[in-house]
Amino acid sequence: xxxxxxxxxxxxxxxxxxxxxxxxxxxxxxxxxxxxxxxxxxxxxxxxxxxxxxxxxxxxxxxxxxxxxxxxxxxxxxxxxxxxxxxxxxxxxxxxxxxxxxxxxxxxxxxxxxxxxxxxxxxxxxxxxxxxxxxxxxxxxxxxxxxxxxxxxxxxxxxxxxxxxxxxxxxxxxxxxxxxxxxxxxxxxxxxxxxxxxxxxxxxxxxxxxxxxxxxxxxxxxxxxxxxxxxxxxxxxxxxxxxxxxxxxxxxxxxxxxxxxxxxxxxxxxxxxxxxxxxxxxxxxxxxxxxxxxxxxxxxxxxxxxxxxxxxxxxxxxxxxxxxxxxxxxxxxxxxxxx
Amino acid sequence: xxxxxxxxxxxxxxxxxxxxxxxxxxxxxxxxxxxxxxxxxxxxxxxxxxxxxxxxxxxxxxxxxxxxxxxxxxxxxxxxxxxxxxxxxxxxxxxxxxxxxxxxxxxxxxxxxxxxxxxxxxxxxxxxxxxxxxxxxxxxxxxxxxxxxxxxxxxxxxxxxxxxxxxxxxxxxxxxxxxxxxxxxxxxxxxxxxxxxxxxxxxxxxxxxxxxxxxxxxxxxxxxxxxxxxxxxxxxxxxxxxxxxxxxxxxxxxxxxxxxxxxxxxxxxxxxxxxxxxxxxxxxxxxxxxxxxxxxxxxxxxxxxxxxxxxxxxxx
Numbered sequence: 144x145x146x147x148x149x150x151x152x153x154x155x156x157x158x159x160x161x162x163x164x165x166x167x168x169x170x171x172x173x174x175x176x177x178x179x180x181x182x183x184x185x186x187x188x189x190x191x192x193x194x195x196x197x198x199x200x201x202x203x204x205x206x207x208x209x210x211x212x213x214x215x216x217x218x219x220x221x222x223x224x225x226x227x228x229x230x231x232x233x234x235x236x237x238x239x240x241x242x243x244x245x246x247x248x249x250x251x252x253x254x255x256x257x258x259x260x261x262x263x264x265x266x267x268x269x270x271x272x273x274x275x276x277x278x279x280x281x282x283x284x285x286x287x288x289x290x291x292x293x294x295x296x297x298x299x300x301x302x303x304x305x306x307x308x309x310x311x312x313x314x315x316x317x318x319x320x321x322x323x324x325x326x327x328x329x330x331x332x333x334x335x336x337x338x339x340x341x342x343x344x345x346x347x348x349x350x351x352x353x354x355x356x357x358x359x360x361x362x363x364x365x366x367x368x369x370x371x372x373x374x375x376x377x378x379x380x381x382x383x384x385x386x387x388x389x390x391x392x393x394x395x396x397x398x399x400x401x402x403x404x405x406x407x408x409x410x411x412x413x414x415x416x417x418x419x420x421x422x423x424x425x426x427x428x429x430x431x432x433x434x435x436x437x438x439x440x441x442x443x444x445x446x447x448x449x450x451x452x453x454x455x456x457x458x459x460x461x462x463x464x465x466x467x468x469x470x471x472x473x474x475x476x477x478x479x480x481x482x
Numbered sequence: 483x484x485x486x487x488x489x490x491x492x493x494x495x496x497x498x499x500x501x502x503x504x505x506x507x508x509x510x511x512x513x514x515x516x517x518x519x520x521x522x523x524x525x526x527x528x529x530x531x532x533x534x535x536x537x538x539x540x541x542x543x544x545x546x547x548x549x550x551x552x553x554x555x556x557x558x559x560x561x562x563x564x565x566x567x568x569x570x571x572x573x574x575x576x577x578x579x580x581x582x583x584x585x586x587x588x589x590x591x592x593x594x595x596x597x598x599x600x601x602x603x604x605x606x607x608x609x610x611x612x613x614x615x616x617x618x619x620x621x622x623x624x625x626x627x628x629x630x631x632x633x634x635x636x637x638x639x640x641x642x643x644x645x646x647x648x649x650x651x652x653x654x655x656x657x658x659x660x661x662x663x664x665x666x667x668x669x670x671x672x673x674x675x676x677x678x679x680x681x682x683x684x685x686x687x688x689x690x691x692x693x694x695x696x697x698x699x700x701x702x703x704x705x706x707x708x709x710x711x712x713x714x715x716x717x718x719x720x721x722x723x724x725x726x727x728x729x730x731x732x733x734x735x736x737x738x739x740x741x742x743x744x745x746x747x748x749x750x751x752x753x754x755x756x757x758x759x760x761x762x763x764x765x766x767x768x769x770x771x772x773x774x775x776x777x778x779x780x781x782x783x784x785x786x787x788x789x790x791x792x793x794x795x796x797x798x
Contacts, residue, residue: 203598205605267783274520274601275782278733282775285730293768391726395609402602441617448613454606458599459591 147328154320162313169312179424181380184315185373187416188322190400191409192369197398198406199330200362201342202269203277206284207370207397212389213260213287214253214371215378216297219305221252222379226307246309250318250375257371258364260287265363269356272345284394292386302385310380318376322369327409329365338362342407392447399450402457404464411466422449487640492763493756498647498716500755501654505709506732507739507747508661509581509702515678515742516698519597522604523584525729526611527577527703531710532626532720533615534573539627542568566629570653570711574704581703582696590692608729615722626718629711646716653712657705658748665744670697678742731758731774738781740791749789753777 169177193207226245233241268279291297298304329335337358340348349355378384396419404415423446429435430443442448457464506528513521542565588607592600632646665671673694676684685691713728714720735754739746754774761773781788 203601267779271782271786273598275737275786277598277601278520278730279779279782281730282778286772286775289769289772392609395605398602398605445613445617447609448617451606451609451613455588455603455610458595458603458606459588462595462599 147324151320151324154324155317158313158316158320161316162311166312179420180312181310181315181376183417183420184312184319185377185380186397186400186420187319187413188369188373188376189397190404190412190416191319191322191326192366192373193397194401194404194406194409194412195326195329195338196362196366197401198408198412199326199335199342200338200359202359202362203273204280204363204366205277205391205394205398206264206280206282206287207366208389208391208393209264209280209284209287210257210261210367210370211374211377211393212291212386213367214257214374215384215389216291216303216374217256217371218249218253218375219303219378219384220297221249222309223304223306242307242309243314245307246314246379249379250314250372253371253375253378254368255371257374258368261364261367261370262360265360265367269359269363281391281394284389285391288386288389291389298384300386302383305378305382305384308379308382310376315376315380318369318372322372323409323413325365325369395447395450399454402464403453405466406464408464408466411464415465419450422446484640488763491641492759494641494643494647496756496759497752498650498755499759500735500752501650502709502713502728502751503732503735503754504748504751505654505657505705505712506728507735507751508744509706510733510736511739511741511744511747512674512698512702514736516674516681516695517589517593517600519589519600520604520733521589521699521702522601522729523607523611524702524706525725525727525732526608526615527581527584527725528706528710528713528728529615529720529722529725530580530611531573531577531707532714532724533619533624533710533722534576534707535569535629535711535714536624536626536720538569538572539629543627562630566649566715569629570708573711574707577707577710578700578704581699581706585696585699590695612722612725619722621722623719623721626714626720628718629715632715644716649715650712653708657708661701661705661744664701670694674698727771734774734778734781737778738788740788743788743790743792746788746790 169180189207189211193204196202196204222245226249229245229248230241233244264280264283268276268283271279292300330338337348337353340351340353341355341358345355381388400415400419401412403419404410404412423444426443426446426449430440435443506524509524509527510521513519513524545565584607588603589600592603630645630649632644635643635645635648665674673684673689674697676687676689677691677694677698681691684694709728710720710725731754732751735750736747737750738753739748739750741747754777757773757777758770761767761770
């Protein structure tokens with residue numbers, strides 16, 4: 144067993160133990176923190192996977208929430224319609240075996256469908272570069288949302304209730320660990336050097352015989368797969384989905400995490416995901432104390448004002464993010480306009 | 483005959499909608515022309531134009547007798563038009579100032595940096611403008627004051643044309659003529675065209691590129707502001723997020739016409755407006771916001787340079 148695989152197994156085992164022994168206590172006594180824990184997990188998966196596209200491969204996608212939506216709705220409707228059959232075989236919805244198996248299957252369905260959507264979107268749009276790609280992925284993200292909004296089967300604008308809320312710490316952090324493992328082993332493998340080449344110099348990569356389009360599509364499909372998993376976790380955690388939950392601003396949230404953490408730095412992105420999930424909660428709590436004058440409460444509670452300033456200030460002062468190494472980013476963006 | 487009237491009707495609706503997109507698209511295309519980047523915050527300048535009008539109009543309401551539309555005489559028609567024109571010009575000026583400030587504060591320090599850095603900053607600026615407006619003025623939709631009397635123009639048979647639609651179309655044509663004059667006949671317009679051809683050569687020839695860029699932002703933002711006022715005459719409900727979709731659609735219009743090309747942007751805007759009206763007319767109103775993206779994807783796949791754009795070779 145290779146060392147990285149060993150680490151993965153240990154990490155998964157730790158997740159399982161924590162989930163087995165602490166889940167009930169945290170969920171019952173620290174419900175608010177339990178919510179935040181799950182949100183951190185979901186955001187980490189989204190950001191780490193997006194980092195594969197935006198950071199390591201250097202393609203700027205602005206539609207990650209769209210793939211999360213595909214996963215969320217896929218897993219929700221799968222569970223709503225097909226879980227009864229699983230329960231019929233494995234015992235009622237009370238049995239842990241049955242619910243966890245159902246959760247696993249619905250996550251898998253979510254990931255695969257999101258990956259398919261990522262493939263369908265990626266193949267045509269990844270021929271584009273830079274700002275065009277950003278706009279097209281934004282467009283696809285919106286199209287997915289509009290499509291859900293117009294599909295009666297998925298609840299349209301009324302929203303969709305999810306029958307079972309099976310998300311727990313194991314599935315969440317197990318997915319986090321798996322996602323980080325897959326992304327890191329991909330980019331550190333011989334094959335994965337291709338991602339970095341595409342980012343560093345696409346023309347040179349092509350000249351060396353690297354199929355740049357294929358690398359981009361692979362990165363996109365893997366990222367979409369994990370976005371779908373994050374969507375499934377989200378769906379089975381919230382228990383209710385609306386298309387508005389997956390709008391452009393959700394995509395922006397994820398992009399902000401990736402940029403703050405540093406594009407192409409998994410450690411940075413994980414750190415930023417934790418930070419930016421806690422920060423709005425912290426600011427909201429701060430707004431309810433006496434330290435802050437009343438007129439600033441709204442400012443503190445609006446995370447998007449904070450995020451927008453964060454984006455501008457980061458780009459002006461530290462474009463490589465908290466952890467990213469400067470060289471990677473400089474190359475990622477290619478030269479500026481060749482004058 | 484009925485079919486013909488119907489087609490004409492939809493065409494007019496489409497043109498008045500498309501005029502709005504065209505005005506916004508011109509700003510995208512001009513900024514792209516001189517700086518080669520997409521000013522993501524442009525749609526929010528359009529929103530700020532509408533809000534400027536919303537805040538300015540009450541100041542002049544007494545002088546220009548808005549609301550006194552019942553007795554429509556040539557005298558008060560002149561009053562009304564002067565008032566509306568004044569509100570629109572002032573809003574355009576405000577938007578121009580905001581546009582220049584945004585460029586000065588957020589984009590200029592990044593001029594030498596990679597393009598995508600600027601794109602991320604622009605997303606930040608866009609979110610900032612939206613959310614600050616939301617914070618200062620509230621997220622709820624506001625009723626835009628009536629600057630002109632909106633009613634159906636009489637004497638056209640079955641054709642329903644609103645005065646607001648007519649105003650949009652006429653105002654757009656006037657603004658386009660002015661823009662054409664500025665770009666083609668003035669010195670600063672010449673500098674703009676030179677800058678978009680070759681920035682280095684342009685500055686060697688003694689042009690102050692910074693001033694030209696600022697002027698371009700002012701011009702583009704003023705047009706977006708005008709679009710914001712005009713659209714609010716027709717659909718008088720404004721909110722801080724109103725710039726998002728029209729902004730993206732106008733960007734699509736700019737790409738459709740060939741980004742960097744001024745007549746192309748106007749043409750693209752009209753096409754998107756008409757297409758959108760058609761989608762609604764043939765019975766798919768819920769897909770009206772999707773059609774622009776579909777057009778974008780098709781155009782980028784089959785003719786990335788747009789209808790009137792020219793091919794730019796990638797230099798290694």
